[in-house]
Structure formats: C-alpha cells, structure tokens
Amino acid sequence: MGAAAQGCCCEAVRVSWYSPQAISDSEELTRFVFLPMHVDRRGNVKPNFFDYVHSHGCSVQRTAMATLDELVYFVESFLARKSDSVWLGAVSASCREIRAIRYDDDSRAVCVYDTGERRNPAHGELFATRYDIEEADGPELRARLRAAFNVGTIVGRQHYHDGTVWAGLTPAAQARTQKKR
16 A cells, blocks of 8 residues: 555545544654564563564554454454454553654655454555565664554553553453463
8 A cells, every 4th residue: 555655645634434534743653563573671562573574564553543342353363263363451651753754865665554344444554665675774674663652662461552452352362362371
C-alpha cells in the first residue's frame, strides 16, 4: 500500500469504511506480541517483529479508540488463527514518532493507515513506503520502528490495559496461551 500511495497521501483520508476517521499524529498505536520468536532473552521484541512492514503491513490497534470487547475479540481471533501463537503482551508508540522515521534522503519511511474491520474498527497498519530499498535499509528501518515502540519493551498481557483484556479472554484462550509460553 505504501508504494502505491506515494508520499503516504492516503493517510489524510479514511481508508476503511469501518474506521471512523484517518489516524492522527496524536494517537498512540499498539502492536500485540504473539510469537515467542519475536522476543529476545531480555523479554523485549526483536527488530524482526517488524519484518512485515515491507510486505504485508504491521497490524496495530488505535489505543484510545479500541474497546475492551474489540481487543478481546482481536486477541482471541489471532490465537484461533495461528496455532503457534501466544499472547505475550503489547508494545506502543506514538503515531507522530512512527511518521517521523525517515530514510537517508529525508523521505518518509512508514505510512500509517486506518484499516478498521467490522469487528475491530480501531485496526490500523504500518507499511514501508519503499520496497526497492538497499539491503542495509531493511534492518535499519526495523530497528527504528523498534526504537519508536519504546525500544521493544513489552507490557505483559496481564498488565496491558490493567489486565482487563487478559481477564476478558475465555478460560480456554488463557490456558492455551499459558501452555505455550
């Protein structure tokens, strides 16, 4: 999407019918951590957590907009779709900081789009603006995204939103997550 919409022009308009509005710079965005392979020994996300920014986009939630029911649905749906997934927690960043990430030529590196879904209107995506980047630019962009997301510091699942999302999960989803950890 980033390459097709030059200069992130689609950020200025609502992209999804399910989203109430385009994502503003002042919003906080949260990315959920579901795969242990994305977490280092210290318990922080690795730069590879942002690999999909170049191909499929990185899913985020608009923190202030997402309701508890939507977040519970999002987590349970992800766990049901991916057999190797475990909800470990989440990382957050300001949209302004993400949009401030630049390539060496001072062009924008990441576009942030509202991609709300019927059951999850607070959904968004991060997309790289270029796919024909030099080999060193990919790891550097992922490292800059990690830095924007609080240097990868994960808020644990039982502490995210004061534990309300964790408490809202079905007992089966909680048990499934705890067994795989």
